[in-house]
Amino acid sequence: QKEVEQDPGPLSVPEGAIVSLNCTYSNSAFQYFMWYRQYSRKGPELLMYTYSSGNKEDGRFTAQVDKSSKYISLFIRDSQPSDSATYLCARVRGSTLGRLYFGRGTQLTVWP
């Protein structure tokens, strides 16, 4: 079983919609979770990171970790065409800090 599983999509929504992106993880020995946004032919850009469990909000973005179900989510409110990109979830384990485990990425298109 992979460390992090992510539905690759693609996901297509109209401008202004609320977007929900999800990942599951398999190992409870986690420490931090991250969400990256990657535009075509660019490197991943760190959006947010969370520790352990709970919610974290930054502008239109909210990251959520549910320990009981081993689920991590990213919500995008009032989505914009400029949000069209691939979104990657990642985790890093305390025992191997320095090694990120990535999901496969979800391709999101926000159409005007």
Next chain:
Amino acid sequence: KAGVTQTPRYLIKTRGQQVTLSCSPISGHRSVSWYQQTPGQGLQFLFEYFSETQRNKGNFPGRFSGRQFSNSRSEMNVSTLELGDSALYLCASSPGTGQFYGYTFGSGTRLTVV
């Protein structure tokens, strides 16, 4: 504050050749890690260096190697290139110790092996 700089941005090499990629981390960051990204496999971890020592290693053959210099700059080398090594190679830097701030990636080096 300058970001993570990777050079070159693009490379075309022939099978059997070797290649060296360079990564300059954010100033003050001591951890540099390398990833290979392909459409089929996604992002796969190669190795991580911290203060000139390899701290973590992924499941890649010995043809893939790296090193880190005293100024935290890092290089990775791939010898005897194969067609399957064509990929986007990304490096990421972080402080490596103390408070966690996540990992910042460079724009990558796109390697094409022909």
